[in-house]
Amino acid sequence: MSRLVAEQFPQWAHLPASRVELDGWDNATFRLGAELSVRLPNADGYVPQVEKEHRWLPVLAPRLPLPIPTPVARGAPSIAFPRPWSVYRWLEGAPATADRISDHERLATDLADFLSALYRVDPADGPPAGPHSFFRGGPLATYDRQTRETIEALAGTIDGVAPTEAWEDALAAEWSGPPVWLHGDVTASNLLTVDGRLHAVIDFGCAAVGDPACDVVMAWTFFKGASRRAFRDRLRIDEGTWRRGRGWALWKALITLAKGPEEQEPARRRFGWRIPAREVVDEVLRDR
Secondary structure: OHHHHHHHOHHHOOOOEEEOOOOOOOEEEEEEOOOEEEEEEOOHHHOHHHHHHHHHHHHHHHHOOOOOOOEEEEEOOOOOOOOOEEEEEOOOOEEOOOOOOOOHHHHHHHHHHHHHHHHHOOOOOOOEOOHHHOOOOOOHHHHHHHHHHHHHHOEOOEOOHHHHHHHHHHHHOOOOOOOEEEOOOOOHHHEEEEOOEEEEEOOOOOOEEEOHHHHHOHHHHOOOHHHHHHHHHHHOOOHHHHHHHHHHHHHHHHHHHOOOHHHHHHHHHHHOOOOOHHHHHHHHHHOO
């Protein structure tokens, strides 16, 4: 990575580079010196997110109550790295984890306030949901076949009746509202905290304009009880959006559960989930 930076941005060649503690699926992320970070897409499917973030993050940032990533420079494909890549301002904070958050209700309301502000941003000309967002913001039915096949594959691990009923309930709650800006990957590992408080929101690679239901998945993967109620109440989620959000949480938990025991715990840590995938499935089913 240092060679790549030196080739295209020699003014930063002297800065030390180190891999961040908690990396995502879509990008390899490095800290560059004290004030910068570098994100390298892990596959060609993530390349459209580079252009999207450079185009839209500067538009969204002044309209939001918390810091989000600031693009500084865009790298070009080269022999050293075959895809476009990005340099951002470094954002201070540690990923949200259950042990770092002393007041989960406050986190829930702070996050709801951030999302509410995002949903108020004018969506005109914003990118509609599609492959660039992995269909976050699009119809939940996009993942119907995968979900049903996963439920079948998990026979013997889970009882398929209740998950199928929950999934069909989510599909029946079709979206008919106005399109809004959505983050697309609201998970604890994309929330940075300072002194236990929400400080910044990162990784807008799945951002799009469409149905915001996918943004409430944390209600089941991280929040519970009073904090889940506080999140829903503060965000003023209607019943249909809540049901579709349950569907998104169920889909993600099922496909994670299908990975097998050796992959589930690393995935849970990467997502920042409070509980394992099997327990997320149970939370979704109990909440119906």
